[in-house]
Amino acid sequence: MAELIVGAKNSNLDEVLQFLDTELEKMGCSMKIQSQIDVAAEEIFVNISQYAYDHDNGLVIVQIEDEGEEIMITFKDNGTPFNPLRHDDPDIKKKAEEREIGGLGIFMVKKMMNDVKYEYKDGSNILSFKKMVK
Amino acid sequence: MIEIKNAVVDGKLVVYLNGRIDTSNAQEVEAKIDSIVKENPGKELVLDGENLKYISSAGLRVVLKLRKTLGSLSVIKLTPDVYEVFELVGFTDLMTIQQA
Numbered sequence: 001m002a003e004l005i006v007g008a009k010n011s012n013l014d015e016v017l018q019f020l021d022t023e024l025e026k027m028g029c030s031m032k033i034q035s036q037i038d039v040a041a042e043e044i045f046v047n048i049s050q051y052a053y054d055h056d057n058g059l060v061i062v063q064i065e066d067e068g069e070e071i072m073i074t075f076k077d078n079g080t081p082f083n084p085l086r087h088d089d090p091d092i093k094k095k096a097e098e099r100e101i102g103g104l105g106i107f108m109v110k111k112m113m114n115d116v117k118y119e120y121k122d123g124s125n126i127l128s129f130k131k132m133v134k
Numbered sequence: 135m136i137e138i139k140n141a142v143v144d145g146k147l148v149v150y151l152n153g154r155i156d157t158s159n160a161q162e163v164e165a166k167i168d169s170i171v172k173e174n175p176g177k178e179l180v181l182d183g184e185n186l187k188y189i190s191s192a193g194l195r196v197v198l199k200l201r202k203t204l205g206s207l208s209v210i211k212l213t214p215d216v217y218e219v220f221e222l223v224g225f226t227d228l229m230t231i232q233q234a
Contacts, residue, residue, distance in 0.1 A: 092224030
């Protein structure tokens, strides 16, 4: 398992994606899967950096684990308890004029990844997802 | 991370997106495309995604806003991976989206 601890700031997004891409390359993951994992990771990380903390010193722990046929990625923060998965999915059948601008991010994570889970445990928000790679 | 160029091709305004559109540059991309559209009033907008490597929901929001503002929009030459993202969020029903 590899782990990165970074400040919960949008400006650290590149560092998070580079960390994940490096690990995914080591695991021999295809560009397509890497790109999908990056999209999902970006949504989760940006969500945390924007909403989890009411101060600038909050941290995010990013973990990536090779489980053989699957890769599991976990984000932890000690911010306000918040389950991003509880929001309704956007109605993607609506006409453009009626479509909301927001709400796409978490929907994309749910669609692209498997086993997307949230729990609040011992003062931490823990969001994890898996992706089949083999 | 992103390079944006534009040209008028067959009377249409084509904007070429080279690179990645993510949270860190989505606002910059939006401002740049808005200014290109303002400089070329009345022309149909086409986004050329031949060299668009990656798009996150922040980038998709920019595309959706353009579609809402302009009333029509084409996105062409997308790589299969990026096309899949547009399809996943239902944009293929909202605008003209073409794979390379």
